Amino acid sequence: MKDERRNYLLAGGFVVAMAAALLIWVSLLSDWAGSADSYFVVYQRVHGLEEGTKVSFDGYPVGHIDRITRADTEDGSGFRVELSIDRNWRVPDDSRARVLQGLFSRVAVDIRSGRSKHFIPSGGTITAEESSDVFADVQSVARKFDAALEELRPVIDKAAEGGPEILENLRSLTADLDRASDQLAALLSTENADRVGRTLANVEASSTHLAELTRSLEVTRAGLDGVLARIGELVDEESGDVSEAVRDLNHSLAAVARHIDAIAADLERSSRNLAEFTRQVREDPGVIVRGRERAGDGAQP
Helix, strand or coil: CHHHHHHHHHHHHHHHHHHHHHHHHHHHHHHHHHCEEEEEEEECCCCCCCCCCEEEECCEEEEEEEEEEEEEECCEEEEEEEEEEECCCCCECCCEEEEECCCCCCCEEEEECCCCCCECCCCCECEEECCCCHHHHHHHHHHHHHHHHHHHHHHHHHHHHCHHHHHHHHHHHHHHHHHHHHHHHHHCCHHHHHHHHHHHHHHHHHHHHHHHHHHHHHHHHHHHHHHHHHHHHHHHCCCHHHHHHHHHHHHHHHHHHHHHHHHHHHHHHHHHHHHHHHHHHHHCCCHHHHHHHHHHHHHCC
16 A cells, blocks of 8 residues: 555656656747747748758858748749847848858858948848859859850861871971070070170270370370470571471471371271271171181182
8 A cells, every 4th residue: 555655656746847847848948939039031032941041140150040931022922031030139230131052061041240230120121132043053154164165166176187287387396496596505605605705805905905095196296286386486586407407307297297197097997997896796796706707708709
């Protein structure tokens, strides 16, 4: 008898405990459901959206989709999506709700926060931002790629037909470039570069010497002018010895003048030759190497 009462007590206590746990669980569910606000978004297409789909706010999870129903819109029939969002998250009225869809990621609704100071009340509508269908876009790109290949196919076939001729032309061009490179390397060899450097140094030294000689002639000319002036003064004094000396000096000066004209002419020709040679070397340094060969060609009958 005592055992039966004990069993009844245990069974009744267990039932009472389970009832109390059930009441607590229902109360917690009610509190959780009451801590969320409902918002609505109207989409023309729901790409993979379903009840329970995650809702994020600038990437942070804040809720889920409660249900999806049909809704009539100005552009035709659409879908009215009810979002359940944590009450602690207020949504600015210029926010946009877009559908995130990737090739390998799950579909989600992401609310991009706006900058407005005014917020959408609970039960309000968030502006939808339609997103394109990734798979449809991929198929469209594939179709365009196929069309482009069809348009390029005649060009590819023609290029394939003329391929051997093009390769032969490329080989010929490569051979010509190799020959030109060898000739350029020979022309710009170290030996020729040294020759050109020495030639330019000699030309520069000759120009320097010519300038010094010109300055010496100017000094000599000035001295001769002084001597002639002094001779003129002596002639004016009509001295007999001086007159004889003047005649001898005139004879000497005449001889010097004849030689000076010849020297000046030689210097002028040398200066012109040096200037011409310098110009040719600057325009074509190879003339130093080829000058002797051209000279030999000119000497042949």
